[in-house]
Amino acid sequence: MTKSTGIATVAADAVRCRICSVGKPIRSHLIPEAFIKEIFYDPKADEKHMIVHNEKGVKQASTTGWFEKGILCSDCDGVLGVYEEAALKLLRRLRHDKIGFKVETSSTINAKTYPFRVTVVDEFVRFACGILWKYASMNPTNAAFIVIGPHKQIFEDVCFRGSAIPHNVDVFIERDLFSFAAFDDPNDVYYYRTPSVGLRGTRQRVRMAWFSVSGFTIYVKMDDARSSDFVPNRCWMRGKKQCYFNVNPRSLTVNNDMPRSMNWIRPDLARLNRKLVFPSSPRPWKQ
Numbered sequence: 001m002t003k004s005t006g007i008a009t010v011a012a013d014a015v016r017c018r019i020c021s022v023g024k025p026i027r028s029h030l031i032p033e034a035f036i037k038e039i040f041y042d043p044k045a046d047e048k049h050m051i052v053h054n055e056k057g058v059k060q061a062s063t064t065g066w067f068e069k070g071i072l073c074s075d076c077d078g079v080l081g082v083y084e085e086a087a088l089k090l091l092r093r094l095r096h097d098k099i100g101f102k103v104e105t106s107s108t109i110n111a112k113t114y115p116f117r118v119t120v121v122d123e124f125v126r127f128a129c130g131i132l133w134k135y136a137s138m139n140p141t142n143a144a145f146i147v148i149g150p151h152k153q154i155f156e157d158v159c160f161r162g163s164a165i166p167h168n169v170d171v172f173i174e175r176d177l178f179s180f181a182a183f184d185d186p187n188d189v190y191y192y193r194t195p196s197v198g199l200r201g202t203r204q205r206v207r208m209a210w211f212s213v214s215g216f217t218i219y220v221k222m223d224d225a226r227s228s229d230f231v232p233n234r235c236w237m238r239g240k241k242q243c244y245f246n247v248n249p250r251s252l253t254v255n256n257d258m259p260r261s262m263n264w265i266r267p268d269l270a271r272l273n274r275k276l277v278f279p280s281s282p283r284p285w286k287q
């Protein structure tokens with residue numbers, strides 16, 4: 001099949017994987033499907049969720065999240081898949097660490113750092129870099145596209161070519177308290193959030209990208225600064241087996257446009273998932 005670009009004729013079926021230049025690209029999920037399924041009320045094949053980009057006036061029904069067709073072949077997509085599966089397991093486990101308690105609508109949060117161990121050093125860092133690489137490699141007309149400059153190439157080397165994580169890249173994770181405070185079960189996942197890019201910190205402002213999945217916000221530093229007042233130094237994960245996740249009340253406001261998004265899509269969700277029967281009383285809080 002061919003299409004005319006006006007300048008040259010490009011064979012659409014000649015497009016190859018951006019990494020190996022050999023394999024034929026498949027439909028790569030931007031956020032892995034398993035993370036999407038976590039937000040479902042009761043995972044089942046026909047349940048739908050909504051993808052919303054408030055600032056661009058975009059909302060769209062989806063079953064497994066957005067995917068990109070022209071970037072990765074099945075083998076190269078599978079390289080990211082290994083990191084993604086490990087990240088899913090880790091975040092699921094950490095989500096059950098007790099960070100506070102709820103009594104009806106009142107939440108008490110114990111804001112501090114919480115220790116955890118990882119099995120493979122830097123595996124989670126590569127996972128986070130891989131998500132950002134996909135959002136920086138997608139079609140720029142897509143509402144979720146991000147610009148990360150030279151870090152796109154850096155992340156490509158880190159994820160697909162086994163490069164060491166450079167000193168200007170690091171990752172920390174912070175528990176999402178918005179869900180904890182706003183919903184019946186603080187261990188449930190109610191949304192994911194595609195990556196944003198900006199400066200974070202008060203006196204030491206550092207360039208970062210961040211996205212939310214699995215009840216956590218994942219921050220990726222893309223800056224030469226060695227530290228930031230945005231987070232305790234012990235939370236940076238690069239090169240470590242013994243790690244710490246952060247709990248800070250500010251996470252209530254990181255995704256503070258979420259209520260507006262939810263109100264906007266409430267009728268759509270009800271219409272799309274008409275067959276779902278919700279309980280009349282809240283589910284008990286899982287311990």
Ligand SMILES: [Zn+2]
Nearest residue numbers: 017020073076
């Ligand atoms: Zn490939």
